[in-house]
Amino acid sequence: MTSAAGPSAAPPLPVFADVDTGVDDTFALAYLLASDDAELVGIASTGGNVPVEQVCRNNLGLLELLEVSDVPVSCGSPQPLSAPLRTAEDTHGPTGLGYAELPATDRVPTAHDSAEAWILAAHAYSGELVGLVTGPLTNLALALRAEPALPTMVRRLVIMGGSFDYRGNTTPVSEWNIAVDPEAAAEVFAAWGNAGLRPDTHELPIVCGLNLTESIVLTPKILARLASAADSHSMTMSVLDERGYRSAAANPLIRVLEDAMRFYFEFHFDQGEGYLAHLHDPFAAAVALDPGLVTTRTTTVDVELDGTLTRGMTIADWNGHWGRPPNASIAVAGAAGATAPLPTVFFDRFIERVAPFARRFG
């Protein structure tokens, strides 16, 4: 990706995204590909919203749509570390992309799996890599088993997952990405806690949980703003529309985003949350490129693995009762001193980036 900012601009951050695409994962990938300050160096597929083979197909199809030829897509483990896989077609549609259809492609995933892809990327961009996980942590946990030095090799890790002093969305206390593979999440947090990282040289993983991501509410009006900024005028969606009504947008990216999002809007509506959607994953992608978007609190996080009612709950030991080293920086609010509310800052930035990117396909 070329930068309009000129030769003195910082080089783009190499970003490795591990996703379970997924409606909001699709928006996250579009954001990363639209961002001049990021170079997407790999996409790992993890089973979650839909089975891993379908996630992989979605990632390859999205790259076909967006005419991106140089980003390797790997396919991860078909199962969580020890739990049976659960999927969320009720939330993301039968293919994971709501009502959207991606073009057919003859692209294929890498010969190596996603755990190896993590390790290869960490070695290739040692000290520079920004890792982003917007699905279950299965691939990353497997990568850590094979390469325990990973926490010292990546520059930054941002995880969309968990829920801190806030309710869950999969059980009363557990968030989806953690609920699918709690053992993997526990291994990832333990690995960072045990890595003996020096706070002056290494960042702790930034964790974007539901406590913050549920404030990132996309409405039909905001989606219409994106379409209009992309010069792709289509009707503002409404709860009164026929279910599954397909986008008439001329722009192929806007059409896919609208068709995917309609399903997500309908799901949130059926959950009693309104005709809107929480944009968890693109928000985490934005934080990966710019952690200054959020205020974080450093703490020790662990995952409940045994509770009959609380399995998959993420617990932050705010007051240091466990006496264990910190392993996470939890995003708790927007930036101190921000001149606008966090959702406004995020959506303005999303539209600023994705609209001109979409115009390339108009």
Ligand code: BDR
């Ligand atoms: C997370 O769960 C998934 O369904 C979304 O893609 C997001 O990553 C939110 O809990």
Ligand code: CA
């Ligand atoms: Ca996801």
